[in-house]
Structure formats: structure tokens, C-alpha cells
Amino acid sequence: MSCEEPTTSPTPENNITVVSSDGKEFLLDLKLTEQSETLARLISNFEYDRTDVKKDPVPLGNITSAQMQKIIEWLQHHRYYPKWEQNDIHYSTSFTFETWVEEYLNIPNNEMFELLNAANYLNIPRLFSTICRIMASRITGKSAEQIRTVLNIKTDVKNDVYTGIPIQEDSSSSEDGMSEISLSPSPPPI
Amino acid sequence: MSPLPLLRLPFLPLKNIIQNWNIYEICEFAKVSKRTKNLVKLAVKKTAYIILNNLENFQIETTISESGGMSLWDTWLFKMKDISERDNTESEDYNESNRTHTFTLFSENPLLLFLETLKLLFEVFDCSIHSVYWNNWNSEDMRPVIDWMNGCDKLTTIRNVRFMLNVNNQMTLALFLETFQKKLGRQYHWYYGGVDIQRVDGKIGTVMWTHYVGSNEHEKIPKTLLKNSRKRNKNGLGMIVTWFSRREETRFKSQTRRK
Structure with missing residues (x-):
């Protein structure tokens, strides 16, 4: 699946700032945060989608700047994808992914482990499910x-x-x- | 490649990963350690219907279901073969037409492997044995399987048990009747009609025709079925029924009989 990715630069009205565990700040477009159920719920609770509400930086104590960078890359790529719906994943015998995903997740096991934990924490279902399937594929047939x-x-x-x-x-x-x-x-x- | 730190994951992602695997992969993961077996038990909440068979080799046919039904799902067939057959057998195969995944496992003791796989399936899944076809079993192999069935707390009923008797395996039915201690299910077959058969040595027996399987024991046999059966019988079936195997060519004259 490919989606058009128009370039948009975050403005103070349509973004929030998240702070990684090592203190680095990231400006996140609100559109991107829709993919993270954790961030979406937080934004909704604190009404950060309103322009007249002061937005404090959101500390993400479990996520390093490297992981955050990787996650933003994922969110950007899937910005215009339809909302994730969990398919019946059970007993699937094939594990095929689009080329971009293959390249994106061509990382060492320990990095993928950390990324999965981050996806779990931020509740990004598409990323979470994809990494789970990649990890599952490393056991299949063994x-x-x-x-x-x-x-x-x-x-x-x-x-x-x-x-x-x-x-x-x-x-x-x-x-x-x-x-x-x-x-x-x-x-x-x- | 660095080790995959799968077991350090929180349960939620681990459960998702486990649910991506097929039954064979789940079983292999469960065999890794006590902890992986416990994880699998927690992550996999599925019902498995099992059919046991012995067609050239010991077989466990498993159908997994989440909804309670079993017709629309793939079948996972475990075949246990002697290790000497390893070289000329594919270990994994998928037949698209009947949606059957076949896994051939090899061991110096296929019966032991059969029993251990059965035990593992019962530990990991919510299992029930739907059918056992004892057709090609010998008494020696049957005994440990029946012993396991008798000792398995999770196994209460076997719905369907079949024997095909011939001169070589009459003892298997006797052994089963003597030793099997669990309940047998009811299939609700309606028998309405049959034939008396006479062997060349003069012995007469009755073969009952099973024309229909009812959905429950209270369901009545449809009148049209009875009518058609009687009509067929009236036309006279002067048939010859081949008893045992064709090779023996032991033929029996038969005459129709209304029941």
C-alpha cells in the first residue's frame, strides 16, 4: 500500500512536544499522534487539540530519542493510511511485508525488542502488530x-x-x- | 545475529507473537522449556478437536476452533514416522484442496512420539478427541494409548470410535471393550433397513445400513426416507456383499430384510 505524503510543517497550533527519556524534545504533528492510542487519549484528555489550550511538553520516560526518531519515521510513513484494523492473524502461514517495512525493520534483534516495547507503550497497533509478526517469523519452521x-x-x-x-x-x-x-x-x- | 529476547517481552506482545504461529510452531515453542509451555497455555485459548488414526503411520488430525465449530478451519495433521523414513519424506506439506497442513515427525519410537504429542496438545490446547479410528491398530500399540486415555483427566468422552474387524484384529475390539474406561459419545445414526448375509460356511449375519445421521437422539426419521428405503427393498436386492477384503474373495449371498 502506498499513500501520498504531502509535506507539512508542524505549527504551534497543530502539534505537541514530546520529551524522550534522554531529554530530547520532538515536535509532533497532532495528525501523527492519531496513530498512537496513548498519545491520542492524552491529547483528548488535556484538550491539546484546542488552539487556546497551553500545551506542556509530554515526557515519555520509557522511550529514548533514538527510539522516538524511529517511531516518528513510522508515523510519518503511515500518516495517510486508513485506521488500523486488526485482521485475523491467527495461524497465518505467510509473513509478507511491504518493502518499506522490510527495510524499516531490518534492525538488530535488541533494537527491534526496544521498538516493540515502545510501540506497546505508545499503543501504536500497526507498528506493534507488524513487529510481532516479524518476530514471530523468526521462529516459524524451527x-x-x-x-x-x-x-x-x-x-x-x-x-x-x-x-x-x-x-x-x-x-x-x-x-x-x-x-x-x-x-x-x-x-x-x- | 544477536539472540531474540522474546521472553523478556511483556505478556501482551508475547501473546500476540504466539498467536501468529500455527499449531506446530506453538507446540515446538511449548517444548522449549517449562516457562514457554506455561506462556503458551496462557496465550492460546483455543479448542482443538482431535481425530486419531493409524494409516501406515500414527496420525493426529487436529482442527482448531475459536467459535466452537470445526468445519471451516484448516486441519493440522501430525504424522509420526520411523526415523529410517526421514530421507524420503517431506517434513511439511500443505494440501490446498482440503486445507490440510501435514507435519511429519520422525522418531525411533513413533508410538511414543504419538503419545507425547497427544499429551502436549492436551496440555496446551483445550482438547477433545472427536474420533478414534482403531482400524489398523494392533493390541500392543493400542494398550498404551488406551492407558493414557484412561488416565487423562481432561478427556471425558470420545464421540466416535470405529473398528474395522477382520480375522487379524478381532482382539483389538475385545481389548478396547475390556480396558477403555471413559464415555463414548452418541452419533444418532438411524438404522432403517439391512441385509442378512450368509457366509460360504453357512453362518448368517445382519448388516445394518446407515442411511442418515440425526442431529439429536429425539429427532424422528423422516417418513420419505423410510418410504424410499422400503421401495428399494421391495425391488429386491439379490445382492452379493463382499465380506472382509476383496482379496479373500469370500462372498456372501444376501437377501433384503425389512426392519
């Missing part, structure tokens, strides 16, 4: 043993009944603790 390699799981527990290969407890460095980002995104504090 055996349990191959998945252990991909996930870097090391500690043995018992032998696999099928193959005799050790089943490993997930205690590797890649699994130490869950992400600190909350499950249910809520508007960041003002």
Missing part, C-alpha cells in the same frame, strides 16, 4: 532445539522425550527479568 538457539536458552533441565536432546530451563541472560515497561499503556505523567 524445531524446539533451534528455538532454544535463537532465544539463547542454556540451562538444562531434562531430556527431550522425542530426541533425547536436553530441554533447557529458560535462565539465560536473554531472559533475565521481564521488561519494566507496563503491560497496559497509560498516559505518561504531565
